[in-house]
Amino acid sequence: MTEVDAIVVGMGVGGEEVAGRLAEAGLEVLGIDGGLVGGECPYWGCIPSKMMIRAANLIADARRLEGIGGFVQVTPDWAPVARRIRTEATDGWDDKVAVDRFTGKGGTFVRGRARLAGPGKVEVDGEVHTARRAIVLGTGGAPTIPPIEGLAGTPYWTNREAIETESAPSSLIVLGGGAIGVELAQVFARFGTKVSVVEAADRLLPAEEPEASEVVHEALGEDDIAMVVGRKAVKVAHDGQEFTVTLDDGATVRGERLLVAVGRHAELGDLGLDTVGLDPKGKAVSVDGHMRAGENLWAVGDVTGHGQFTHVAMYQAAVAVRAILDQPGPPADYRALPRVTFTDPEVGAVGLTEAQAREAGLNVHVGTTQIPTSARGWIYGDGNEGVVKLVVDTDRDILVGATVAAPAGGETMGALAVAVYGEVPFSSLRHMMYAYPTFYRAIEDALKHMK
Numbered sequence: 001m002t003e004v005d006a007i008v009v010g011m012g013v014g015g016e017e018v019a020g021r022l023a024e025a026g027l028e029v030l031g032i033d034g035g036l037v038g039g040e041c042p043y044w045g046c047i048p049s050k051m052m053i054r055a056a057n058l059i060a061d062a063r064r065l066e067g068i069g070g071f072v073q074v075t076p077d078w079a080p081v082a083r084r085i086r087t088e089a090t091d092g093w094d095d096k097v098a099v100d101r102f103t104g105k106g107g108t109f110v111r112g113r114a115r116l117a118g119p120g121k122v123e124v125d126g127e128v129h130t131a132r133r134a135i136v137l138g139t140g141g142a143p144t145i146p147p148i149e150g151l152a153g154t155p156y157w158t159n160r161e162a163i164e165t166e167s168a169p170s171s172l173i174v175l176g177g178g179a180i181g182v183e184l185a186q187v188f189a190r191f192g193t194k195v196s197v198v199e200a201a202d203r204l205l206p207a208e209e210p211e212a213s214e215v216v217h218e219a220l221g222e223d224d225i226a227m228v229v230g231r232k233a234v235k236v237a238h239d240g241q242e243f244t245v246t247l248d249d250g251a252t253v254r255g256e257r258l259l260v261a262v263g264r265h266a267e268l269g270d271l272g273l274d275t276v277g278l279d280p281k282g283k284a285v286s287v288d289g290h291m292r293a294g295e296n297l298w299a300v301g302d303v304t305g306h307g308q309f310t311h312v313a314m315y316q317a318a319v320a321v322r323a324i325l326d327q328p329g330p331p332a333d334y335r336a337l338p339r340v341t342f343t344d345p346e347v348g349a350v351g352l353t354e355a356q357a358r359e360a361g362l363n364v365h366v367g368t369t370q371i372p373t374s375a376r377g378w379i380y381g382d383g384n385e386g387v388v389k390l391v392v393d394t395d396r397d398i399l400v401g402a403t404v405a406a407p408a409g410g411e412t413m414g415a416l417a418v419a420v421y422g423e424v425p426f427s428s429l430r431h432m433m434y435a436y437p438t439f440y441r442a443i444e445d446a447l448k449h450m451k
């Protein structure tokens with residue numbers, strides 16, 4: 001049995017950040033992970049998927065050259081993508097660098113699946129460790145596998161197999177048109193895979209503005225992706241070669257591979273939450289504004305249910321570290337939560353959608369503008385699809401939400417995230433200067449069209 005100041009269970013992006021910073025602050029820290037230190041983001045999530053997207057977007061841009069600046073013959077090749085993911089992104093799915101980074105700060109690392117064993121106690125591989133000051137849960141989540149007849153037992157892909165693949169399949173069915181579904185559908189389509197997306201809601205990216213869904217739908221259509229929205233899969237079969245997915249209207253979709261991307265969930269059942277009086281059947285570990293989940297117990301990242309993003313996990317980690325070290329600081333504030341879906345065009349969004357603002361009872365005005373009608377969009381030419389949508393709380397005269405679906409839409413959204421977070425008065429946004437001819441200048445046009 002070890003006694004330390006702090007124990008971090010789950011060393012994903014959130015846990016690793018907490019553990020490293022507490023160790024740097026001079027605390028004795030034990031970090032435990034059953035998988036790889038760094039978690040989903042660097043090995044099967046953000047980083048390798050964005051490498052795939054970079055390659056796919058270069059292919060698309062090369063094809064756009066015709067009619068703008070010349071002609072190139074494009075031959076997509078998955079081999080360099082797979083090689084970069086192995087050598088540059090994941091070290092062949094080896095976390096030695098990350099483990100060394102943590103132990104280099106003075107932390108102790110144990111590999112294993114851990115569970116709470118009562119207040120201040122954590123058990124891993126039959127050994128119980130005690131924390132004098134803090135236990136932090138950063139156990140993330142796992143892909144949700146829906147209970148569709150026939151699905152279990154087939155060789156379906158989750159994000160992990162999609163990221164690890166050494167070749168682009170000839171055809172791919174993507175179940176779920178959320179962030180993972182649309183990003184990876186577009187990647188594989190650009191490498192020559194015949195892709196079909198099946199989304200249960202009535203539009204792709206249903207959590208975002210409908211105008212953004214339309215832009216993404218159109219862009220995926222341009223990549224020859226077949227999309228079925230508003231339909232549920234009711235049966236899956238695999239004949240050894242090919243998947244057949246049967247939809248609730250009896251239609252079927254076939255493909256060499258099936259990617260299940262219908263969301264991720266926290267796995268709380270085996271965490272021993274009941275030993276500290278928390279509900280193991282809940283959807284998330286609930287935390288207060290300083291990430292406290294109980295007496296000397298904190299949680300950060302996906303497991304808290306505040307948005308499954310790396311930047312949320314790291315932001316929460318900073319809040320938790322301050323609380324554990326008794327340092328002053330504001331509680332977590334999600335008003336200006338930014339998110340970017342890295343399709344081409346990207347969907348950058350911050351704060352509330354129009355529907356969320358109205359549901360919250362706000363008096364709302366919205367302004368939209370189409371990117372192709374902006375000077376920069378028009379100059380850009382092929383690939384310029386997009387929209388800016390702003391949501392203003394008219395009672396407070398501030399922006400409470402914004403969406404930029406556009407080339408580099410995530411970057412343009414950054415300006416609007418500052419406006420939402422800083423509660424910049426609408427009148428100030430109306431009267432400031434916007435550089436010509438930038439994409440972000442389209443914001444000014446959307447501001448002129450508020451109603």
Ligand SMILES: Cc1cc2nc3c(=O)[nH]c(=O)nc-3n(C[C@H](O)[C@H](O)[C@H](O)COP(=O)(O)OP(=O)(O)OC[C@H]3O[C@@H](n4cnc5c(N)ncnc54)[C@H](O)[C@@H]3O)c2cc1C
Nearest residue numbers: 010012013014034035039040045114140301302308309310
């Ligand atoms: C394909 C894909 C693309 C993504 N792209 C983006 C993106 O572009 N931008 C973005 O912001 N987010 C993105 N995300 C989301 C992002 O990866 C997650 O929000 C982030 O990884 C959450 O970090 P976390 O620390 O909460 O959990 P995780 O990264 O899931 O880490 C949790 C860790 O806990 C360990 N663990 C779990 N249970 C136990 C246990 N009982 N004992 C010991 N260890 C345990 C696991 O092994 C894991 O290492 C993407 C996700 C996916 C799947």
Ligand SMILES: NC(=O)c1ccc[n+]([C@@H]2O[C@H](COP(=O)([O-])OP(=O)(O)OC[C@H]3O[C@@H](n4cnc5c(N)ncnc54)[C@H](O)[C@@H]3O)[C@@H](O)[C@H]2O)c1
Nearest residue numbers: 176177178179180181199200201261262263264308340341
């Ligand atoms: N760029 C990014 O930041 C990024 C990229 C990828 C993933 N992520 C994170 O990872 C998490 C998981 O991604 P995801 O795409 O799996 O989840 P998601 O929640 O974003 O999307 C899941 C989609 O599947 C649909 N769906 C649910 N059940 C279905 C069914 N039975 N059949 C068909 N469709 C169904 C939902 O309506 C939804 O549109 C996301 O919450 C996101 O925060 C972020």
